[in-house]
Amino acid sequence: xxxxxxxxxxxxxxxxxxxxxxxxxxxxxxxxxxxxxNGKSQPSVATLYSxxxxxxxxxxxxxGPSEDDDIVPETGAQAHEITxxxxxxxxxxxxxxxxxxxxxxxxxxxxxxxxxxxxxVKWQRLAATPEAGVNFMKISYAPxxxxxxxxxxxxxxxxxxxxxxxxxxEVTVGGEVFSLxxxxxxxxxxxxxxxxxxxxxVVSTGIWxxxxxxxxx
Amino acid sequence: xxxxxxxxxxxxxxxxxxxxxxxxxxxxxxxxxxxxxNGKSQPSVATLYSxxxxxxxxxxxxxGPSEDDDIVPETGAQAHEITxxxxxxxxxxxxxxxxxxxxxxxxxxxxxxxxxxxxxVKWQRLAATPEAGVNFMKISYAPxxxxxxxxxxxxxxxxxxxxxxxxxxEVTVGGEVFSLxxxxxxxxxxxxxxxxxxxxxVVSTGIWxxxxxxxxx
DNA sequence: CACTCTGTTCGGTACTAGTTAACACCCTTG
DNA sequence: CAAGGGTGTTAACTAGTACCGAACAGAGTG
Numbered sequence: 001x002x003x004x005x006x007x008x009x010x011x012x013x014x015x016x017x018x019x020x021x022x023x024x025x026x027x028x029x030x031x032x033x034x035x036x037x038n039g040k041s042q043p044s045v046a047t048l049y050s051x052x053x054x055x056x057x058x059x060x061x062x063x064g065p066s067e068d069d070d071i072v073p074e075t076g077a078q079a080h081e082i083t084x085x086x087x088x089x090x091x092x093x094x095x096x097x098x099x100x101x102x103x104x105x106x107x108x109x110x111x112x113x114x115x116x117x118x119x120x121v122k123w124q125r126l127a128a129t130p131e132a133g134v135n136f137m138k139i140s141y142a143p144x145x146x147x148x149x150x151x152x153x154x155x156x157x158x159x160x161x162x163x164x165x166x167x168x169x170e171v172t173v174g175g176e177v178f179s180l181x182x183x184x185x186x187x188x189x190x191x192x193x194x195x196x197x198x199x200x201x202v203v204s205t206g207i208w209x210x211x212x213x214x215x216x217x
Numbered sequence: 218x219x220x221x222x223x224x225x226x227x228x229x230x231x232x233x234x235x236x237x238x239x240x241x242x243x244x245x246x247x248x249x250x251x252x253x254x255n256g257k258s259q260p261s262v263a264t265l266y267s268x269x270x271x272x273x274x275x276x277x278x279x280x281g282p283s284e285d286d287d288i289v290p291e292t293g294a295q296a297h298e299i300t301x302x303x304x305x306x307x308x309x310x311x312x313x314x315x316x317x318x319x320x321x322x323x324x325x326x327x328x329x330x331x332x333x334x335x336x337x338v339k340w341q342r343l344a345a346t347p348e349a350g351v352n353f354m355k356i357s358y359a360p361x362x363x364x365x366x367x368x369x370x371x372x373x374x375x376x377x378x379x380x381x382x383x384x385x386x387e388v389t390v391g392g393e394v395f396s397l398x399x400x401x402x403x404x405x406x407x408x409x410x411x412x413x414x415x416x417x418x419v420v421s422t423g424i425w426x427x428x429x430x431x432x433x434x
Numbered sequence: 435c436a437c438t439c440t441g442t443t444c445g446g447t448a449c450t451a452g453t454t455a456a457c458a459c460c461c462t463t464g
Numbered sequence: 465c466a467a468g469g470g471t472g473t474t475a476a477c478t479a480g481t482a483c484c485g486a487a488c489a490g491a492g493t494g
Contacts, residue, residue, distance in 0.1 A: 004262070019441060032483050034442055044450090044482065045221070045265055049280065059276040063266065104390050104409070109400040127378050127404025136378040136404055136426065161344050161353040163424050165382075171323075178323055186323040187344025187353055207380050207424045209353065236472060249452050251473055261451060261481090 004048075007062045009037040011055050026050040112138070120145030120198075126207070134211040141169060141198035141205075153193035160194075160210045161187040167204030170197045180206075221265075224279045226254040228272050233322060243267040337362030337415075343424070351428040358386060358415035358422075371411060377427045378404040384421030387414045397423075 012022050019037070023030040028047055035041035043051070052059045105128045112124040120142030127136045139162075141147075148154060153172070162171075163185040171178045171186065173194045180186065188194070190210070198204040229239050240250040245264055252258035260268070269276040322344045337359030344353045356379075358364075365371060379388075380402040388395045388403060390411040397403065405411070407427070415421040 018439080020439090028482095029484055031442075031444095031485080035483085038442080040443090041482065042262055045259055045262055047482085048262055052277075059280075060269075063276075104393065104403065104405040106388075106395055106397070106403040107401065112402075126380055126402035134376070136380075136402070138380070138402075159351070161426065163343055163353075163355070180323070184324065185343035185353070185355075188322065209378065209426045211428070235470085237470090245451090246453060248454080248473075252452090255473080257474090258451065264451085 004042075004062050005037040005039045008051060011057055011062070012037075015055060017055075022051070022054065025054050118145065118148060121147060123208075135209070137208050137210075138165075139206050139208045140203060141167070141196065142203055143198055143201045145198050147196040151195070153195045154190075155193050156190050158190045158211050159187065160190045161185070161208070163207045165205045165207065167198065167202045168200040169204045169206060170199050172196070221259075221279050222254040222256045225268060225272075228274050228279070229254075232272055234272075239268070239271060242271050338364060340425075352426070354425050354427075355382075356423050356425045357420060358384070358413065359420055360415055360418045362415050364413040372408055375407045375428050376404065377407045377411075378402070378425070380424045382422045382424065384415065384419045385417040386421045386423060387416050389413070 012019070019033055020030045023033040026033070026047060027050075028043075032041065036043050048059060048062070051057075052062060107126060107128070112126065117123055122140045124138045124140075125135070126138055162169075162180075164180045164182050166182050168182075169180045171180055171194070173188050174192045178186070179199075229236070236250055236254070237247045240247040243250070243264060244267075245260075249258065253260050265276060265279070268274075269279060324343060339357040341355045341357075342352070343355055379386075379397075381397045381399050383399050385399075386397045388397055388411070390405050391409045395403070396416075
């Protein structure tokens, strides 16, 4: 956090300015500027702002090199599927009553239970817990596929959360249409009519979480 | 110059965060945040920095009027993080009750609220819904990091579900230790003492879903 | 030598960042 | 209805620090 002083000195010398010069421009005392640069004191936002303007630098640039993490394409994890289709109204009940041996469910990609929900639409269960009305799954939409074959919107109790892994997924919730890219996420009240579609030309996958009425403790 | 408070409020509400929530994340008092937003006080650089990270906004964006629009063509998604740590007992309450403008929350990778939970451990919220005790997030464990600095196991009500995106994550639940690779997933009762650690030498990320006792409706 | 530039350090003070109240308001719940 | 959650706002106070002036050590000049 003191690198702000370090960065400040760096930029100042880059500009060929002396400490006193910059201090005068910013109307602070040279001593104070020195203290700042050496991490012995911290400027107020106002003086920091002055510095950034005087040096022609983004304030954020004074906080040191910004490091960011993120997202690596995910290597495809394939799974075995059970090709089965079911009529359902509430997705949170699809796998519901799972027999669980212990209170921990750990599933390898090769051993996920799977469902074909519609043409090109697959659901793979990611965990089986004793919780009722809760589903944690990986979904996959082939290009051109839609969550309901008929194209009608679905409504059910509970909430739904999603994170797009790859591809693009068009989400229609209520009146609104969003296009989710990899890395984007959403959450919404499932009682709002909704439907998903893959309008792109590559398969779209995501991590989805659906839970219905919360089963009381 | 007080527009910094104005902008702050603007961005905060955009993110669907309540004043108290943001205050808690930045570990300042709600009253102080209110004073800042109303131009009656000014934050220190440190707290300003926290805000910018928590809200996923450039510090400079907090000064001027919001003139910028979507940057983000295709450059891969990066997320902003914070430098903040919070005491918590139940992870499902960290971001809890957010004031939500509509019933749909859609979040871009660049705009995720984030928390540093422990050394090298980051949580990024993936959706803000009115649901209490529900958290949908992306977690990231730096090599060598552990979910609790002290190394003690956590216990809280509710259930927890996870999917590993990249890297390797060692999961200890109850007496058992598992090593999750990319693509593997799990679910378990959070009342079982648990702890996570990244024993590998690359960062480990995953999609996590934690919900406490399901409340209401 | 005196003079001028560089940046640094030591005390001190005036100010303010941040706190803990208590406040008013709106919703739900019982 | 009151009780209890949520929301944001304000007042009074204090501990800390942002910032100053002065006095410092060098390094060039001439």
